[in-house]
Amino acid sequence: MPDDTEVSFVPMDAVGEFGGLRLEDTKPIADVYTGYTYFRDGDICIAKITPCFENGKGALAQCLTNGVAFGTTELHVLRPHPTLDTKFLFYITITHDFRNIGEAEMLGAGGQKRVPERFIKDWRSPLPPLDTQKRIAAFLDEKTAQIDALIAKKQALLERLAEKRQAIITQAVTKGLNPAVAMKPSGIDWLGDIPAHWEAGNIRRFATMKTGHTPSRTVAEYWADCTIPWFTLSDVWQLRDGTRLYIEETAEKISELGLANSAAELLPAGTVIFSRTASIGFSGIMPYPMATTQDFWNWICGRKLLPEFLLFMFRAMHQKFAEITNGSTHKTIYQPIAAGLQICVPPVETQISICEHIKSDLAKIDKVFRKIGDAVDKLVEYRSALITAAVTGQIEGLQ
Numbered sequence: 001m002p003d004d005t006e007v008s009f010v011p012m013d014a015v016g017e018f019g020g021l022r023l024e025d026t027k028p029i030a031d032v033y034t035g036y037t038y039f040r041d042g043d044i045c046i047a048k049i050t051p052c053f054e055n056g057k058g059a060l061a062q063c064l065t066n067g068v069a070f071g072t073t074e075l076h077v078l079r080p081h082p083t084l085d086t087k088f089l090f091y092i093t094i095t096h097d098f099r100n101i102g103e104a105e106m107l108g109a110g111g112q113k114r115v116p117e118r119f120i121k122d123w124r125s126p127l128p129p130l131d132t133q134k135r136i137a138a139f140l141d142e143k144t145a146q147i148d149a150l151i152a153k154k155q156a157l158l159e160r161l162a163e164k165r166q167a168i169i170t171q172a173v174t175k176g177l178n179p180a181v182a183m184k185p186s187g188i189d190w191l192g193d194i195p196a197h198w199e200a201g202n203i204r205r206f207a208t209m210k211t212g213h214t215p216s217r218t219v220a221e222y223w224a225d226c227t228i229p230w231f232t233l234s235d236v237w238q239l240r241d242g243t244r245l246y247i248e249e250t251a252e253k254i255s256e257l258g259l260a261n262s263a264a265e266l267l268p269a270g271t272v273i274f275s276r277t278a279s280i281g282f283s284g285i286m287p288y289p290m291a292t293t294q295d296f297w298n299w300i301c302g303r304k305l306l307p308e309f310l311l312f313m314f315r316a317m318h319q320k321f322a323e324i325t326n327g328s329t330h331k332t333i334y335q336p337i338a339a340g341l342q343i344c345v346p347p348v349e350t351q352i353s354i355c356e357h358i359k360s361d362l363a364k365i366d367k368v369f370r371k372i373g374d375a376v377d378k379l380v381e382y383r384s385a386l387i388t389a390a391v392t393g394q395i396e397g398l399q
Contacts, residue, residue: 001066003030008064010071015047018056018094018383023064032070037077041067044078044090048115051234054103056384060090076120083130087137088391092125095388126392128399136390136398147383154376161369165242168361170316172354173309174344188342190320195346199304203341206305207272210265211335212292215258222258228266229290230254236275239282241373243366245311245359246287247273254291264291270307272299274314274321276333281321283314297338309351312358313343 001007006026014022039045041064047057052074061069080089092098101123106113127133175183176195183193186200194200203209212231215222229250238244259266266289274283277295285307292298301307324337346354393399 001029001068003028005029006065007032008066008069008071009036010045010069010075012047012049012052012057012072012074014071015045015052015057015075016059019059019090021045021059021061021069023069026065027070029068029070035073036070037073037075039069039071039075039077040064040079042079042086044080044086044093045071046076046078046093046115046120047074048076049074050103050106050108050113051237053106053115054099056094056099058090058093060086074114076115076117078120084127085130085133085137087141088133091137091140091387091391094384095391096384097388097392098123098125128393132399139395139398140387140390143386144383147379147386151376151379151383154372154379157372158369158376161365161372162242165362165365165369166315166318168365169312169358172358173312173316176346176350177354177357186342186344188344190317191342191344194344198344198346198350200344201342202339203299203343204339206343206345207299207301207310209339210267210271210298210300211263211294212265212296212298213263213294215254215262215264219258219261222255222261224255224257226253226255226258228254228256228259229288230264231273231286231290231292231296233275233278233293233295236279236282239275239284240279241369242315243362243369245285245308247284247290248287250290259291263294266291267298268300270301272301272307272310272314273297276338277331280325280331280333281314281318283311285311297333297335304348305345306348306351306355308355309345310343312355317341 005028007029008023009025009027009032010021014025039061041061043061045059045061047053078089080086102115102119105115105119107116108114174191174194182196184196186192186194188200191200230252231247231250232252234251235247238248254264267286269286269288271286272283273286273292273296274281275295276297299310301310321333325331325333389395390398
C-alpha cells in the first residue's frame, strides 16, 4: 500500500468487551507500520493484559478501513484456517474455559500481568465439522443479540442514574442547599456563581498535595514482609461506579524497607486520592494509612476542608479533569496542572450538612443502581454460560 493509505488504528480503549472494535480512528500506514500490532478483516483480536483479558476484551475484526488495522501491542491476533469458522473461533475465545485458564497462565507482577503467546498457541479445543461450527455461530449470533439488547436497556438506565447522581453532587458542592442564598461570581470557569459566604481558590490553600511511588522491583528485599497497604491502578475497580466513598482493600502491600527506599509515603487516614493516569479522575478516601503508586495525586485536607467534601468536589469535576488531561498515548494530569486546580470551600458546618444531604440522596439512587447492576451481571453470566455450552456441544440440536 502507498505510505499515505489510511488504515484503522485501534488503541486498547477501542477494544470492546465480548466483541466490537471502535474504528473511527485512522492513521496513514507509514505512521503505524512499525511498533504496532497488525491485523486484517476476519482476524480475532484478544487483549492480553490484565484486567482487560479477564473482562473479555476482544473482537472479530470487521469493516476495517482498507481491510487493515494497526493497534496496541497488548493484543494477541488469531487468524483462522479455512477449516475453522471465524465467528466460531471468536466465540471459543470468550468461553469460560479459555478466559479462566488463560488468566491462570498470566505472567508478570502486580497489575501488569499478560497472557503469554504460548497459551494461545497451545490451546486445544474440540472442533465439530465446519457446517456445525457455522450453525452454532449463527445460533449464538441470534441469542447473544437478544441478551445484548436487554443488557443495553439496563445499562441505559444505569447511565441515567449516574447522570442523576452527578447532578445531585454538582449542585450541592457548587451551589449549596439553600436556593435563596446570596450568590457571587467565583472567578473560576467551571464553577460559575457560588454562595457569597463561601471561599474559592487554589486547592493547595486547603489541602497538601502528595504523590506515590513504586519501590524497585529488582530488589527482592523491598518485597519481603510486606504489611503496608499500597493502592495501585489494579484497585481502581472499587471506585469506577461511584458508589463507594472509601477504599476498601488493596491487592498488594509494600514493606517498610521498600517504603523507606522509595519516594512513596505512608499517608494518613482521610487522605483523598484521585487517579491521574489511565483511569483518570476516579477518586476515593483512605480509611486507614496507606501508600500509593505514582499513578495518583493524593490530598491531605487542612482544617478548613473535610475529606468527604473534597471527594464530592472531585466527583463534580469530571468534565474539568477531561479538559486538563494531556498526552496522546499515555494520558495523564501533570503535577503543575493538578496543583493549579481551583475549588470552592464553604464553612465546615456547611460541608457537613452538604455531605450528609448528598449521602442520603445517593443511598436511594445507589440501591436501585445496585439492583439493576446485579441484573446486568446475571445477564452477562448467562451469556457466557450459553456460549460455553454451545461451543462445547452441550446444547441439543446444535451438534
